[in-house]
Amino acid sequence: MKALLEALTSNRRESIAGLLAEMEAPQLADLLESLSPDERISVWDEIDTQVKGDVLVEAHGEVRAQLIEASTPDELAKAMQRLDLDELSDLYDEVPADVIEAVLAGMDAQRRIRFELVREYEQDSAGGLMDVDAIAVRTDITLAMVLGYLTLYRTEQGRLPDQLDAVSVTDLDGRYLGRLALADLVSLDGGQRVYEVMDTSLSPILATMPAVRVARLFEDQNLVSAPVVDASGRLIGRITVDDVLDFVRAQADHTAMAVAGLDEDTDTFAPALASARRRAVWLGINLVNALIAAAVIGLFDATIERVVALAVLMPVVSSMGGVAGTQSLTLVIRALALEHINPANRWRLLRRELAVAAINGVVWAAAVGLLASAWFGNTNLSLVFGAAIVVNLVAGVTIGTLIPLVLERLRIDAVIAGQVLLVAFTDTFGFFVFLGMAAWFLR
Amino acid sequence: MKALLEALTSNRRESIAGLLAEMEAPQLADLLESLSPDERISVWDEIDTQVKGDVLVEAHGEVRAQLIEASTPDELAKAMQRLDLDELSDLYDEVPADVIEAVLAGMDAQRRIRFELVREYEQDSAGGLMDVDAIAVRTDITLAMVLGYLTLYRTEQGRLPDQLDAVSVTDLDGRYLGRLALADLVSLDGGQRVYEVMDTSLSPILATMPAVRVARLFEDQNLVSAPVVDASGRLIGRITVDDVLDFVRAQADHTAMAVAGLDEDTDTFAPALASARRRAVWLGINLVNALIAAAVIGLFDATIERVVALAVLMPVVSSMGGVAGTQSLTLVIRALALEHINPANRWRLLRRELAVAAINGVVWAAAVGLLASAWFGNTNLSLVFGAAIVVNLVAGVTIGTLIPLVLERLRIDAVIAGQVLLVAFTDTFGFFVFLGMAAWFLR
Numbered sequence: 004m005k006a007l008l009e010a011l012t013s014n015r016r017e018s019i020a021g022l023l024a025e026m027e028a029p030q031l032a033d034l035l036e037s038l039s040p041d042e043r044i045s046v047w048d049e050i051d052t053q054v055k056g057d058v059l060v061e062a063h064g065e066v067r068a069q070l071i072e073a074s075t076p077d078e079l080a081k082a083m084q085r086l087d088l089d090e091l092s093d094l095y096d097e098v099p100a101d102v103i104e105a106v107l108a109g110m111d112a113q114r115r116i117r118f119e120l121v122r123e124y125e126q127d128s129a130g131g132l133m134d135v136d137a138i139a140v141r142t143d144i145t146l147a148m149v150l151g152y153l154t155l156y157r158t159e160q161g162r163l164p165d166q167l168d169a170v171s172v173t174d175l176d177g178r179y180l181g182r183l184a185l186a187d188l189v190s191l192d193g194g195q196r197v198y199e200v201m202d203t204s205l206s207p208i209l210a211t212m213p214a215v216r217v218a219r220l221f222e223d224q225n226l227v228s229a230p231v232v233d234a235s236g237r238l239i240g241r242i243t244v245d246d247v248l249d250f251v252r253a254q255a256d257h258t259a260m261a262v263a264g265l266d267e268d269t270d271t272f273a274p275a276l277a278s279a280r281r282r283a284v285w286l287g288i289n290l291v292n293a294l295i296a297a298a299v300i301g302l303f304d305a306t307i308e309r310v311v312a313l314a315v316l317m318p319v320v321s322s323m324g325g326v327a328g329t330q331s332l333t334l335v336i337r338a339l340a341l342e343h344i345n346p347a348n349r350w351r352l353l354r355r356e357l358a359v360a361a362i363n364g365v366v367w368a369a370a371v372g373l374l375a376s377a378w379f380g381n382t383n384l385s386l387v388f389g390a391a392i393v394v395n396l397v398a399g400v401t402i403g404t405l406i407p408l409v410l411e412r413l414r415i416d417a418v419i420a421g422q423v424l425l426v427a428f429t430d431t432f433g434f435f436v437f438l439g440m441a442a443w444f445l446r
Numbered sequence: 447m448k449a450l451l452e453a454l455t456s457n458r459r460e461s462i463a464g465l466l467a468e469m470e471a472p473q474l475a476d477l478l479e480s481l482s483p484d485e486r487i488s489v490w491d492e493i494d495t496q497v498k499g500d501v502l503v504e505a506h507g508e509v510r511a512q513l514i515e516a517s518t519p520d521e522l523a524k525a526m527q528r529l530d531l532d533e534l535s536d537l538y539d540e541v542p543a544d545v546i547e548a549v550l551a552g553m554d555a556q557r558r559i560r561f562e563l564v565r566e567y568e569q570d571s572a573g574g575l576m577d578v579d580a581i582a583v584r585t586d587i588t589l590a591m592v593l594g595y596l597t598l599y600r601t602e603q604g605r606l607p608d609q610l611d612a613v614s615v616t617d618l619d620g621r622y623l624g625r626l627a628l629a630d631l632v633s634l635d636g637g638q639r640v641y642e643v644m645d646t647s648l649s650p651i652l653a654t655m656p657a658v659r660v661a662r663l664f665e666d667q668n669l670v671s672a673p674v675v676d677a678s679g680r681l682i683g684r685i686t687v688d689d690v691l692d693f694v695r696a697q698a699d700h701t702a703m704a705v706a707g708l709d710e711d712t713d714t715f716a717p718a719l720a721s722a723r724r725r726a727v728w729l730g731i732n733l734v735n736a737l738i739a740a741a742v743i744g745l746f747d748a749t750i751e752r753v754v755a756l757a758v759l760m761p762v763v764s765s766m767g768g769v770a771g772t773q774s775l776t777l778v779i780r781a782l783a784l785e786h787i788n789p790a791n792r793w794r795l796l797r798r799e800l801a802v803a804a805i806n807g808v809v810w811a812a813a814v815g816l817l818a819s820a821w822f823g824n825t826n827l828s829l830v831f832g833a834a835i836v837v838n839l840v841a842g843v844t845i846g847t848l849i850p851l852v853l854e855r856l857r858i859d860a861v862i863a864g865q866v867l868l869v870a871f872t873d874t875f876g877f878f879v880f881l882g883m884a885a886w887f888l889r
Contacts, residue, residue, distance in 0.1 A: 029666035037786035039794060150632055157633040166670055167629045168611060185628040186610045189593055190600040222695060223472035225688035227609055227670050244687050245668035248694065252665060255698030256780065262705060263776035264769075271781040272791065275801035282773055283806050289769040290810060293762040294817070300758045301821075307750070307757050314750050314757035315743045318873065319736040321761070326707075326732045330725055333706035337699065338714045343480035348715065351482060358718035363726050367733060374737070378744075430761065 007034065011042060020049050028057035036066050039272050044073045055082035060090045064268020071098055080105035088114070089134045089246065092121045120239060129217050130210035132250065133231040133240035136164040139173040140197060142180060147193035149183065166243040168227040172201045179207045179230050179238045207232040210239060214250055215340075221247045261418040264288070292427040296321070299431050303438035306445070312379045313441050319371065320391045321433035327363065328399030328425045331356050335407045336417050344408075353404050360400035364393035387444055391437035398436075399429045450477065454485060463492050471500035479509050482715050487516045498525035503533045507711020514541055523548035531557070532577045532689065535564045563682060572660050573653035575693065576674040576683035579607040582616040583640060585623060590636035592626065609686040611670035615644045622650045622673050622681045650675040653682060657693055658783075664690045704861040707731070735870040739764070742874050746881035749888070755822045756884050762814065763834045764876035770806065771842030771868045774799050778850045779860050787851075796847050803843035807836035830887055834880035841879075842872045 010018045023031065023046070031050060035043050035058070047070055050058065055074070059067055059082065071079065079102045083091060095103060107115055117135040124130020138156065140149050149170065157163050169182040181201035191200055207230040208217060220226065221244055231240045256267040264285030300307070300317070307313050335352070338344045344352065372389030376382055403425055407417040453461045466474065466489070474493060478486050478501070490513055493501065498517070502510055502525065514522065522545045526534060538546060550558055560578040567573020581599065583592050592613065600606050612625040624644035634643055650673040651660060663669065664687055674683045699710040707728030743750070743760070750756050778795070781787045787795065815832030819825055846868055850860040 027666065033784065033786065036784070037781075037788065037791055039791070153633040154635075163629045163633055165668065166611070168609070168670065185632055186606045188632050189628055190596040190606055192597075222688075222691055223470065225608065225686075227611065227687065243668075244670065244691065245665075248665055248687065248691055251691065251694055251698070255694070255701065258698065259701050259780060260776060263773045265773060265776055269777065271777060271786055272795065272798065275798050275805065278798065279802045279805035279809075282770070282802060283809065285773065286766065286769055286806055286810055289765060290762070290814065293765045294814070297758050297762055300761070301755075304754045304758060308754045311747045311751045311757075314754075314760075315740050315747060317757075318743070318761060318764070318877075319733070319740055322732060322736045322873075323729065326729055327725070330706045330708060330728065333703060333708055334712065334714060337702060338480075341476065341479070343476065343714055345480065348480060348482070352715065355715065355718050355721065359722045359725060362718065362722035363729055366722075366726065367729055371733065371737070430765075434761075 011038075011046070019046070023049050024051065028054055029061050031058045032061035032066075035062060035070065036271065040069060040270075040274060043069065047073055052078055052081050053085065055079075056084070056086045056090075059083075059094060060086065063270070064266070065270035065273060067094075067268075068097060069270070076102045076105065080109070084109055087134050087136075088118050088121050089132065091118065092131065093126065095122065124210055127214040128210065129208045129212040129214065129231050129242060130240075132214055132217060132246050133210065133242045134164070134246075135240040137230060137238055137241040138164065138167070138170045139177070139238055140170055140183065142172055142174070142196070142198040142201070144197055145193060146183075146188055146191060146195050146197070146200070149188060149197065150193065164241075166228055166245060169202075171230045171238050171241070172197055173238050177238055178236045179232050181205075182230065205229065207236070207238070208242065209234070215254070217242060218247050218251050218254075219342075258418050261416065262422055264419070264423075288423060289426075292423065292430065295427065296430040296434055299434045300438065302435075303442055306438060306442040310381075310384065310441060310445055312375075312381065312384055313438060316375060316384075316388050317434055317437050320388070320395050320437045321430045323367065323392050324395035324399035324429035324433045325426050326399075327360055327396045328403035328429050329422065331360075331400045331403030332406060332417075332421050332425055335404050336421065339407055339411055339417075349408065353401070356400045356404045357397060360397045361393070364396035367396075368392040383445055384441070387437065387440045391433070391440055394436050395429060395433040398432055399425070402428050454481075454489070462489070466492050467494065471497055472504050474501045475504035475509075478505060478513065479714065483512060483713075483717060486512065490516055495521055495524050496528065498522075499527070499529045499533075502526075502537060503529065506713070507709070508713035508716060510537075510711075511540060512713070519545045519548065523552070527552055530577050530579075531561050531564050532575065534561065535574065536569065538565065567653055570657045571653065572651045572655040572657065572674050572685060573683075575657055575660060575689050576653065576685045577607070577689075578683040580673060580681055580684040581607065581610070581613045582620070582681055583613050583626065585615055585617070585639070585641040585644070587640055588636060589626075589631055589634060589638050589640070589643070592631060592640065593636065607684075609671055609688060612645075614673045614681050614684070615640055616681050620681055621679045622675050624648075625673065648672065650679070650681070651685065652677070658697070660685060661690050661694050661697075662785075701861050704859065705865055707862070707866075731866060732869075735866065735873065738870065739873040739877055742877045743881065745878075746885055749881060749885040753824075753827065753884060753888055755818075755824065755827055756881060759818060759827075759831050760877055760880050763831070763838050763880045764873045766810065766835050767838035767842035767872035767876045768869050769842075770803055770839045771846035771872050772865065774803075774843045774846030775849060775860075775864050775868055778847050779864065782850055782854055782860070792851065796844070799843045799847045800840060803840045804836070807839035810839075811835040826888055827884070830880065830883045834876070834883055837879050838872060838876040841875055842868070845871050 007022045010022060035046060038046060059070060062070060076099060079098055083094065083106050121135060140152060167185065169184045171179060172181045172183055173179055181203035182205060183197055183201050187200050210231050210233055226244060228241050228243045230238055231242055233239050253267060260267050368389035371392065372385040375388045376385035406421050406424055410417040410420060450465045453465060478489060481489060502513060505513060519542060522541055526549050564578060583595060612627045614622060615624045615626055616622055624646040625648060626640055626644050630643050653674050653676055669687060671684050671686045673681055674685055676682050696710060703710050811832035814835065815828040818831050819828035849864050849867055853860040853863060
């Protein structure tokens with residue numbers, strides 16, 4: 004990587020091409036993502052077309068879009084020919100229609116039918132994650148015959164499917180019955196029949212199962228691959244752990260980026276103007292929140308004019324509520340993702356959060372109340388300040404707990420919307436409670 | 447799960463035990479984590495000791511600690527006997543010393559030596575992730591002989607290692623040479639020799655490699671398992687994709703929880719007092735920040751008294767800086783994790799962020815400046831307000847970009863400390879710039 008960056012800086016074309024030829028698709032995608040948009044195109048042009056399809060699959064959204072735009076339709080069609088059908092399906096909506104047509108035209112009829120099948124399912128479902136290269140055998144043949152079949156399959160197809168840890172066992176109608184592990188195939192007597200040794204403990208995955216549940220299944224059962232069936236129980240594909248791992252990583256990325264209103268597709272090195280436009284929306288949303296809070300403060304300008312210490316202390320009230328609320332929000336979002344929350348424990352959780360807020364509210368309110376009293380020599384002010392902190396902490400925690408529960412019902416992504424809603428509330432409400440109580444009691 | 451929750455509510459012991467017996471360890475861990483601490487213990491007592499070891503491995507930190515505390519040493523020792531050595535190593539520091547001794551006493555000498563080997567490596571390194579059940583064969587035997595060896599291995603050990611997708615090939619000194627895929631073993635002619643078909647393209651993983659890099663390797667190369675070697679190249683174990691998947695999930699969990707000052711080990715349903723104590727620290731840290739910001743406001747109380755609109759508008763200045771800074775912070779933390787940042791593009795990134803901040807700063811400052819002008823009918827105030835927003839946005843973005851770069855050098859977790867440092871800065875600096883300029887220009 005280092006040698007490559009040096010070659011790029013000094014623009015030595017021959018050594019660049021040589022170094023690129025040694026790299027695999029994921030490394031190439033990483034390299035491209037860490038370059039500026041201009042450098043990116045010049046490196047892209049040097050990459051072997053054979054590898055470009057895999058690089059596109061590995062690249063994140065915005066970078067991928069840029070690379071697609073920089074390629075000719077012919078080149079794209081060639082690059083995409085070697086991809087698995089699930090990968091092809093991922094790129095489907097992002098490449099021009101004529102490229103897709105060229106790729107489809109190059110497929111044999113069977114592969115085209117299978118591709119249409121994959122396309123039918125949502126990207127974030129088992130059907131969207133699956134590949135259609137599942138190998139199936141019948142129950143009544145011997146293990147030795149399975150070995151013979153696999154040898155034949157390999158000779159005919161050139162290779163066995165990736166991450167092949169088991170072959171599926173199906174009945175005459177193609178319905179899934181169980182699986183035969185390669186580990187059994189290599190360590191059991193070849194005279195045994197498939198039905199004697201096949202594993203029926205794993206339930207096949209329904210193609211419509213959401214991808215998050217598929218990931219949990221793989222994690223819980225330590226799977227390498229799993230069979231996918233349609234509604235009638237017919238085997239239509241299999242999901243492999245590498246795709247699950249990519250999905251889990253993409254989800255984690257999404258969560259980490261969403262709290263800042265960013266997208267996991269964001270190009271780290273996008274041009275300033277494009278980045279500015281994309282981030283402006285998030286700043287605008289937060290600005291609206293801040294202005295609403297400002298309007299609330301504005302209601303009490305006469306009070307602030309009289310007791311200027313209120314202006315000094317009011318950000319403390321709002322920030323404490325925001326921090327406590329964020330903790331509840333984060334905890335509940337995670338518990339929901341792990342499916343640890345059910346109707347039975349929902350209200351217990353809220354009660355516990357309220358108790359936590361009350362305890363911390365009283366403790367910290369007492370501390371800062373004393374401090375404010377020493378600072379401004381005004382007992383009434385300190386009492387109002389302490390009371391406002393307790394109230395805003397409890398309110399923040401309540402809202403922080405309820406937001407994800409409500410958003411989940413509404414099927415809105417709590418990671419994106421949760422923090423914004425929470426802070427809008429704790430700021431506005433915090434200022435209102437503190438200044439309102441001050442206006443009332445400090446006359 | 448539903449049936450079980452009902453049985454729990456109505457306290458029907460027999461049906462509880464029956465339902466628990468049908469569940470696997472990960473589901474049991476999930477169930478336990480979604481119960482209150484009291485219910486948790488009563489369910490734990492009903493779980494078969496044979497399964498308890500696996501349940502402990504699956505459970506998160508605080509819940510795990512509670513379950514360990516609720517078990518007798520005898521029971522723990524029995525539960526832990528069946529675990530893989532890497533799992534045992536994970537639990538090592540959390541169970542009482544006499545339990546560990548009992549488990550070690552029950553091992554044969556070879557297994558004990560291997561366990562000591564695993565224990566030598568950091569938990570977050572390849573050595574900590576690996577298991578020591580790697581199967582190795584020599585180069586000059588035939589594939590048929592490998593099949594015979596695997597059959598023998600299975601007869602002697604009762605089973606083959608989990609997630610076995612390949613056996614390692616070593617020389618007479620045990621040094622790693624390559625690997626033989628089971629997929630090749632089941633589809634190639636048994637008369638071929640290992641050296642003819644073995645795959646030498648995968649570099650073995652050094653036991654000291656950090657786990658994050660191991661995870662990236664698995665993701666990039668779509669691995670199911672990978673050989674681990676010591677410094678002299680000797681094969682000492684193998685890492686399987688299920689442990690990598692767990693690691694990636696735990697890391698994602700850590701990131702999501704850390705932004706709220708929480709720990710991925712947090713028990714969602716811990717008692718209120720324990721939760722309150724743990725969260726108090728985070729609230730305290732944020733309180734100190736808020737008080738420093740308050741002190742800065744206090745410096746300008748005379749100015750606020752004269753122009754109360756300053757108190758109304760100042761939270762807008764601080765929040766805009768915080769939001770813009772958070773975006774830079776998040777982007778840079780992710781780019782660092784993906785290793786997309788290098789000395790060559792570091793400064794380009796900062797320059798781009800500054801340009802983004804300048805663009806958005808000017809646009810939004812103009813908008814809110816006009817708004818403030820209409821609101822308060824004070825042109826000078828609006829100019830100061832707009833200028834403060836631009837300055838704080840640019841400052842926030844600069845600090846947001848630099849914080850993770852600096853923290854990475856200092857080997858401090860930017861996910862935990864980054865947001866706190868950033869907000870401390872954007873609040874304090876934002877108030878100072880706005881009120882300071884106001885004090886100067888609005889005399």
